Amino acid sequence: MFRARHLLGIEHLSPQEILAILDLADRYVDLNRRTVKQSDALAGMTQINMFFENSTRTQASFELAGKRLGADVMNMSVAQSSVKKGETLIDTAMTLNAMHPDLLVVRHGSSGAVNLLASKVNCAVLNAGDGRHEHPTQALLDALTIRRAKGRIQRLTVAICGDIAHSRVARSNLILLGKMENRIRLIAPPTLMPAGVGDFGCELFDDMRKGLEGTDVVMMLRLQRERMDGGFIPSEREYYHRYGLDAEKLSAAKPDAIVMHPGPMNRGVEIDGELADDINRSVIQEQVEMGVAVRMACMDLLARNLRADRGAKAAEVMA
Amino acid sequence: MTLFLENARIIDPEGDTITTGNVILDAGVIAAIGAASAPKDAQVIDCGGACLAPGIIDWGVKIGEPGERHQESFRSAGLAAAAGGVTTIIARPDTSPAIDTPEVLEFVTRRAAEASPVRIRHMAALTKGRDGREMTEIGFLLDAGAIAFTDAARVCTDPKVLSRALTYARSLGALVIGHPQDPGLSKGASATSGKFASLRGLPAVHPMAERIGLDRDLGLIEMTGVRYHADQITTARSLPALERAKANGLDVTAGVSIHHLTLNEFDVGDYRTFFKLTPPLRSEDDRLAIIEAVASGLIDVIGSFHTPADEESKRLPFEDAASGAVGLQTLLPAALRLAHAGQLTLPQLFRALALNPARRLGLPQGRMAEGAPADLVLFNPDTPFVLDRFTLQSKSKNTPFDGTRMEGKVLATFVAGHQVYGA
Numbered sequence: 001m002f003r004a005r006h007l008l009g010i011e012h013l014s015p016q017e018i019l020a021i022l023d024l025a026d027r028y029v030d031l032n033r034r035t036v037k038q039s040d041a042l043a044g045m046t047q048i049n050m051f052f053e054n055s056t057r058t059q060a061s062f063e064l065a066g067k068r069l070g071a072d073v074m075n076m077s078v079a080q081s082s083v084k085k086g087e088t089l090i091d092t093a094m095t096l097n098a099m100h101p102d103l104l105v106v107r108h109g110s111s112g113a114v115n116l117l118a119s120k121v122n123c124a125v126l127n128a129g130d131g132r133h134e135h136p137t138q139a140l141l142d143a144l145t146i147r148r149a150k151g152r153i154q155r156l157t158v159a160i161c162g163d164i165a166h167s168r169v170a171r172s173n174l175i176l177l178g179k180m181e182n183r184i185r186l187i188a189p190p191t192l193m194p195a196g197v198g199d200f201g202c203e204l205f206d207d208m209r210k211g212l213e214g215t216d217v218v219m220m221l222r223l224q225r226e227r228m229d230g231g232f233i234p235s236e237r238e239y240y241h242r243y244g245l246d247a248e249k250l251s252a253a254k255p256d257a258i259v260m261h262p263g264p265m266n267r268g269v270e271i272d273g274e275l276a277d278d279i280n281r282s283v284i285q286e287q288v289e290m291g292v293a294v295r296m297a298c299m300d301l302l303a304r305n306l307r308a309d310r311g312a313k314a315a316e317v318m319a
Numbered sequence: 320m321t322l323f324l325e326n327a328r329i330i331d332p333e334g335d336t337i338t339t340g341n342v343i344l345d346a347g348v349i350a351a352i353g354a355a356s357a358p359k360d361a362q363v364i365d366c367g368g369a370c371l372a373p374g375i376i377d378w379g380v381k382i383g384e385p386g387e388r389h390q391e392s393f394r395s396a397g398l399a400a401a402a403g404g405v406t407t408i409i410a411r412p413d414t415s416p417a418i419d420t421p422e423v424l425e426f427v428t429r430r431a432a433e434a435s436p437v438r439i440r441h442m443a444a445l446t447k448g449r450d451g452r453e454m455t456e457i458g459f460l461l462d463a464g465a466i467a468f469t470d471a472a473r474v475c476t477d478p479k480v481l482s483r484a485l486t487y488a489r490s491l492g493a494l495v496i497g498h499p500q501d502p503g504l505s506k507g508a509s510a511t512s513g514k515f516a517s518l519r520g521l522p523a524v525h526p527m528a529e530r531i532g533l534d535r536d537l538g539l540i541e542m543t544g545v546r547y548h549a550d551q552i553t554t555a556r557s558l559p560a561l562e563r564a565k566a567n568g569l570d571v572t573a574g575v576s577i578h579h580l581t582l583n584e585f586d587v588g589d590y591r592t593f594f595k596l597t598p599p600l601r602s603e604d605d606r607l608a609i610i611e612a613v614a615s616g617l618i619d620v621i622g623s624f625h626t627p628a629d630e631e632s633k634r635l636p637f638e639d640a641a642s643g644a645v646g647l648q649t650l651l652p653a654a655l656r657l658a659h660a661g662q663l664t665l666p667q668l669f670r671a672l673a674l675n676p677a678r679r680l681g682l683p684q685g686r687m688a689e690g691a692p693a694d695l696v697l698f699n700p701d702t703p704f705v706l707d708r709f710t711l712q713s714k715s716k717n718t719p720f721d722g723t724r725m726e727g728k729v730l731a732t733f734v735a736g737h738q739v740y741g742a
Contacts, residue, residue: 011518090634110636111520112590131638132520171520195523196514 002301006118006125009134010175022144025297041300042071045102049075052108062105065295097121124302132168139172141294145287149258153180161187162221162270165194169262187211191232212252220245220261220271236269246272258283321345323357324364327371331687332670344693347735373673373685374406374694380625386415390715391627397435399712401740403648404696404729407438413471419444419455421463436739440466451475454484469496472597485543494546497536504528509638511599515584526554533557537564549573553601555608572679574620577653592633592640593719610662621671623650627715645713649720652727655700693736702728
């Protein structure tokens with residue numbers, strides 16, 4: 001079903017592939033809830049996590065996923081290494097490639113950087129977030145969370161709210177939810193709404209209450225203050241007043257609407273702290289759990305393709 | 320030596336005609352057009368019905384001398400030009416250091432004359448170090464042979480400094496080239512804002528940044544009366560402002576790069592950095608509007624904006640990669656796409672490639688007329704080929720046309736009556 005060599009973005013996945021990943025991830029959720037959480041899907045394989053941008057949560061999730069699948073996992077904290085000494089991305093990639101890793105998990109601050117890297121190495125590359133472009137495993141774990149809460153990942157009304165302009169999470173989710181035929185609403189102050197997104201077949205709102213009306217799922221985004229060079233919003237308190245999710249604004253959504261956030265949260269900026277912790281509405285903790293399972297599923301599938309690929313090549317050599 | 324070019328399709332951009340006949344080149348000039356037979360002792364070249372046109376004057380070429388000779392030298396640029404039918408290169412001053420003193424200008428002029436088989440003329444910086452703070456020695460630079468003044472893609476942000484430089488330039492009759500782009504809006508951008516940039520997550524600039532830049536420049540031109548040329552007009556939004564300025568009698572002309580006429584933003588595809596240009600590629604609507612503006616004469620000049628960049632500077636994430644593409648050798652076949660698509664006739668094309676830049680820069684070239692310099696290109700517009708970038712003469716191979724099908728092959732290039740290239 002899933003034949004790709006790399007997982008670089010949701011853009012390249014078909015709806016069938018997305019469902020295949022989710023189905024396998026469901027099985028890994030069960031595994032992860034057992035006392036013995038071991039599989040040998042990646043036994044003997046080497047996984048390198050290369051994070052050019054620091055991220056504790058995502059890196060931990062990938063590391064755990066790899067270890068539970070039996071891979072040898074290495075973390076390269078490239079954010080403070082030779083890259084700072086002027087080594088180019090390609091050089092770093094070639095160096096790592098020479099060590100024969102099987103899976104490379106990469107996060108980078110520039111859009112398209114992971115695609116570039118993938119074109120230069122022999123192993124499977126998994127995009128753990130590139131600039132403002134894509135963060136495919138986040139979209140997949142969100143989809144899994146939604147499917148488990150709502151029973152389906154089609155024909156839902158989903159609102160994505162907040163700092164859409166700087167968000168790779170929003171892009172990947174937008175593409176995934178669109179492929180699965182959901183109704184998508186984007187809610188953001190106009191300065192944080194990227195140009196031309198209306199063409200992707202979603203509805204745009206700058207009034208949060210109107211945008212939330214009748215939604216099944218409310219996805220909040222982190223306000224990416226570190227990516228903002230000057231004046232996208234007047235102040236955090238005004239942002240919270242107009243775009244922060246609280247019980248009052250959430251009342252416009254369906255009574256059983258779920259609240260999601262990719263983390264880390266700015267409590268009191270984009271989301272009310274109490275609401276984030278409300279186990280009746282918030283599935284934020286569940287998202288973290290699904291994250292490990294989805295990453296296990298993705299790596300498992302990539303490893304299968306890698307083995308098949310190598311097998312085919314070996315057979316060619318023999319013939 | 321006298322050359323007799325037999326049986327050519329002669330493209331005359333001035334007369335807007337294509338005629339079949341013979342041309343005699345003698346003593347560096349076009350001695351006769353339509354002569355019936357070869358003069359005694361003349362070397363006869365059978366053109367076999369191929370097109371003969373005034374050599375291209377490519378305005379806005381970056382050459383890596385001084386400072387970046389590993390990317391492009393006068394020699395390699397000259398060879399690329401000759402192979403591309405370009406007989407005069409108008410070089411940019413955005414070198415390192417910038418060409419901003421008469422001494423540097425004299426140096427590059429001498430080097431270029433020694434190394435290049437085609438003519439090279441130099442533009443000088445308008446402000447010292449292209450920093451937008453102090454004007455250069457415009458008078459001395461003119462005396463040393465500067466053909467025009469520009470800070471290339473770096474926009475002077477202080478209107479007071481700029482207005483003084485323009486006023487001074489005006490008093491000497493110097494031509495100033497501007498890069499219409501609001502520097503604040505375009506800061507950090509590597510794509511044109513819209514659906515594609517949003518999908519790819521690239522920092523983007525609104526096309527309005529070009530209009531705002533042009534409007535400001537036009538205000539300063541009206542104020543100072545300087546002769547002005549906008550290097551690249553690439554969006555439909557800028558056209559009414561340009562049209563109005565011309566109608567109001569301002570001494571304004573405009574150019575556009577061949578890449579903006581033949582490619583659009585979607586060609587970037589999967590972050591292909593050879594398509595990263597300054598300004599970034601535009602929408603298809605913009606591209607078509609600009610072609611129409613070239614056809615109507617509102618936009619005067621087509622150039623390659625040849626910008627060599629080595630592999631290292633392009634093998635980076637899109638946002639960090641160098642901007643620009645080489646184009647000396649692909650300008651003609653790319654431009655012929657417009658002719659093959661029926662959007663421009665061949666005389667119209669050579670009006671924008673040769674006649675108009677020559678006129679604007681005060682050069683005697685660009686004309687197919689008796690007595691005009693014998694700078695000519697002989698080409699077959701229909702010969703198909705697939706471009707392999709490693710066959711290019713440029714030291715840098717950063718062309719967006721690698722692996723694409725093109726039509727149009729240069730058979731011979733003549734400068735001052737001498738053949739400098741032959742296929």
